[in-house]
Amino acid sequence: MRRFHRSCVLASVLFLGIPAFAEMDFTGDWAPRFYEDAPERGPGPELGDYLGLPINAAARMRADTWDASIMTLPEWQCRPHGGDYIWRGPSNLRIWKEVDPVTRELVAWHAEWLRSVDRPVYMDGRPHPAAYAAHSWAGFSTGKYEGDVLTTLVTHLKENYIRRNGMARSEKATFVEEFAKIHGVPFEATRGGAETMYPEYRAKLKGAQAKFVRNGNAAE
DSSP, rough: OHHHHHHHHHHHHHEEEEEEESSOOOOEEEOOOOOOSSSHHHHOEEEEEEEEOOOOOHHHHHHTTTOOOGSSGGTTTOOOOOOTTGGGSSSSSEEEEEHHHHHHEEEEEEEEEETTTTEEESSOOOOOOOOSOBBSSSSSEEEEEEETEEEEEEOOOEEEETTTTTTTEEETTTEEEEEHHHTOOOHHHOOOOOGGTTTTHHHHHHHHHHHHHHHHTTTO
């Protein structure tokens, strides 16, 4: 029994020296919290509010001429949210993983929202379909881990709105889901830490921002 005890202690020490596994398991049921962006995620923002959107004149005109009564049409009653909008939608979320039955390797994460469709994020390295392939509400998503960050690329989306006040995007849109890249923030700053709480961190951030812009890579 003494020998077994010492072996357990040694195993525990060795285990503590191994870095944590980066790929988190997202499996489970998730509920939204509407303490931020309430108008955006509820009834929709005010008409004419296009702040922060990289739009052209055609998109602006389309939104300006949008009629909210379109939402009352029968064919719109059960229309799903698009894969790029649903993360902000007023729906619960269920996530599960698909595993290869032989190798037990992760094939895809599946995300399913109430009143929406199953959206798989393929993790097995498969390529995106050709441009002429069918488009869907969920689109076609592939993902990869960059450190402990899961980055996904989504293509083949049906035309849909990106803001519930008439602002829409075309079926040619693609999007990348990664916090740092979306907001143009150096990846290092997004990891938090005590030093990021103080104004003095801005000096360090400027150097990191210059490197970020020069390399065009959120992981740098």
